[in-house]
Amino acid sequence: MFLCNDESIVGGKVTFFLCKEDSLQIFIPITGGIDIVANGKGFALETGQVQVLNMGKGEVLEISNPYQNDVINYMQFGIKTEMFLMRASEMLFGFNFEKDQNQLLEIISNPKLPFKLSMGIFAGREEVIYKMQSLNHQFYAFIIDGAFEIEGRLMHPRDGLALWDMEQVELEALSNNAIIVVLELTPNP
Known part of the structure; x- marks a missing residue:
């Protein structure tokens, strides 16, 4: 792992992320949701979802807060990868804490x-x-x-x-x- 970001974005604002390594980028909304644009393709994430994007060195992500009046918070983990077996792929996963408490x-x-x-x-x-x-x-x-x-x-x-x-x-x-x-x-x- 080479990246662990705990990020917040104020209402309606946008931030950019420059990928410095061939990597898998993992996004987990903590409060609210985030919109991500990667290579012209959009992804909308809410709490209870995890998005993994396979990114190449030099690629740029646009990450925005879709809520005009609320601050959102998300986690981003970056994991270096040598394999681009899933190039340009994305993987979306969901979870539900309500029904599965007190366990990983x-x-x-x-x-x-x-x-x-x-x-x-x-x-x-x-x-x-x-x-x-x-x-x-x-x-x-x-x-x-x-x-x-x-x-x-x-x-x-x-x-x-x-x-x-x-x-x-x-x-x-x-x-x-x-x-x-x-x-x-x-x-x-």
């Missing part, structure tokens, strides 16, 4: 992708053990809201943590409605 939901898991993405919303004192697919994979967690203890480390909102050489990772929510994003990254060959 596997949102994206595809052997062709160099990552696995999970998310969850937890009540206080709920615990989960994340089992790594391989010992040589890397673990990255980002706290959207609330507090967690991850492998004995206290994590607050907007904190991130990278771990490696782990078979499993213990997570415990320390507050109600605690939200976490977990990426398991496959090292480049």
Whole structure:
């Protein structure tokens, strides 16, 4: 992974993103939604959705807030990739925290992708053990809201943590409605 952005855009405004690496860009709206234009094609995302775009070095994204009077917030993760097996492709995934609380939901898991993405919303004192697919994979967690203890480390909102050489990772929510994003990254060959 080479990019983790926690971005906000005021009502009706636009921002641009220049891709500096051949990569997979992952967008997760946190509050509100975002509109993305990539190579003339538009994507509209709302909370409960994750969009993955395969981008080449030098490509530019236009990211805008479709709401005139509200500030929106979204997460963007960038993962370097050597393979352009899905060039110009896009992948849209959905999730529903309401029906699946207190567990990590596997949102994206595809052997062709160099990552696995999970998310969850937890009540206080709920615990989960994340089992790594391989010992040589890397673990990255980002706290959207609330507090967690991850492998004995206290994590607050907007904190991130990278771990490696782990078979499993213990997570415990320390507050109600605690939200976490977990990426398991496959090292480049």
